[in-house]
Structure formats: C-alpha cells, structure tokens
Amino acid sequence: GAGVSQSPSNKVTEKGKDVELRCDPISGHTALYWYRQRLGQGLEFLIYFQGNSAPDKSGLPSDRFSAERTGESVSTLTIQRTQQEDSAVYLCASSLAGVGGRTEAFFGQGTRLTVV
Amino acid sequence: QQQVKQSPQSLIVQKGGISIINCAYENTAFDYFPWYQQFPGKGPALLIAIRPDVSEKKEGRFTISFNKSAKQFSLHIMDSQPGDSATYFCAASRGSTLGRLYFGRGTQLTVWP
Numbered sequence: 001g002a003g004v005s006q007s008p009s010n011k012v013t014e015k016g017k018d019v020e021l022r023c024d025p026i027s028g029h030t031a032l033y034w035y036r037q038r039l040g041q042g043l044e045f046l047i048y049f050q051g052n053s054a055p056d057k058s059g060l061p062s063d064r065f066s067a068e069r070t071g072e073s074v075s076t077l078t079i080q081r082t083q084q085e086d087s088a089v090y091l092c093a094s095s096l097a098g099v100g101g102r103t104e105a106f107f108g109q110g111t112r113l114t115v116v
Numbered sequence: 117q118q119q120v121k122q123s124p125q126s127l128i129v130q131k132g133g134i135s136i137i138n139c140a141y142e143n144t145a146f147d148y149f150p151w152y153q154q155f156p157g158k159g160p161a162l163l164i165a166i167r168p169d170v171s172e173k174k175e176g177r178f179t180i181s182f183n184k185s186a187k188q189f190s191l192h193i194m195d196s197q198p199g200d201s202a203t204y205f206c207a208a209s210r211g212s213t214l215g216r217l218y219f220g221r222g223t224q225l226t227v228w229p
Contacts, residue, residue: 004159033216033217035219041221041222042122042205042219042220042221042222043160043205043219043222045216045217045218045219048216056216059216091159091160093159104150104162104165105150105162105217106161106162107152107159107160107161108159109157109158109159110159
C-alpha cells in the first residue's frame, strides 16, 4: 500500500495478557516512530528507529513495553502483562529521514487497544 | 516536562471566522515546527510547517506565524469551514540531529455552519 499500515486496527485484551502491535512503514522510509494517544490527549512519544542506529527508547513508559524493527521494514510494539492504563491508540509514523530532517512524517491510522 | 505548550485546548468558531491556535516552546535548538491535523479515527496528517528563518508561511487558508524571540508560533485558519473541524497539534524538533517530534497536547476545533 501507499501509506503506513498498522494492524490490528482494534484489539481488546484481558488485563495481564501480552499484545503485539504491528506497523508496516512506507517502503524506503528509514525512520519509524511509535506514539501513544490516550483519549482526548496529545501524542506521547514511545520509541524511534532510524536506519541502523540504536533506537531511541527514552519514551517507553515501563519495561513492559518493547519494540523491534527489522532493518528498514516492519516494526512490532510489544506490551507485556497489559494494564488498564495501557488502553490507548498506538500510532506509528515513518519518514524518509528522521522527522527533524524536515521530511514529512506519515502516520498510520493507529491500533486502538482496550484492556479489560 | 511539556516541551511544547499549546492553547487553547478547545476552540469554537463560526463559519467564515478566523481560528487561531498558539504554541510556545522552550528549547532554542528546535528548528522545525510543523502543524498536524487529525480527524476522528484517523492518524495525524501534516498540514503546514515552518523553519525559524522565516516569520510567516502561508498555504491557502492556513498560515503559520513564527516569533523566534518569543519562542512562539501560531496557526491561523482564515475563512474557517465546518470541514476544518478536527484536532490540531503543533510540534517541534531539532532537525540538525534528526531528533524526534515533540507534540503539543492538541486543540479541538469546531466550526459551526
């Protein structure tokens, strides 16, 4: 597809279960971001991948959160032992270079995670 | 600590009016200031962006005004339309280090017909 693709679009999980969220960036985009958006809130940075550099994990809220990216392709965000406060929309974005390189960041439509 | 502060949180404007959203930042190393527009159920999309070497940038009905000395920038939507009703986010980043975007908390704009 032409845009950033995220799956699943919706996920309901029980408290304590692990979940994996997937992001397919635009082909050729070297930079990939994960953000979290709680209901009615702004965008909370989680993690940033740029090419082969070490990822910027400074936004991950706890060690239950982790993310991987294979080369410049798919990324997976994993949340272990989910808690109700993890309920949010998880947004992925990609760009040709780092977002600060003044190239546009394209966002996916997000994965709405509900922890019950 | 919120790196980019955005106001107001919500804004109601009549059709044809001017919508103004303001943002302020602290880090003088920021050199890229985009605005994103988000419709319900969608991801944010880039609307317009500015660098600090200019004080204003206009694209159609959308204008960014930038005040480097005050560390403030604002989005003006002229002739606001109901279709402009969305959430708007300002952001900032340090382009020279390919750093991440810091977002404001967003402004929910409602344009009444």
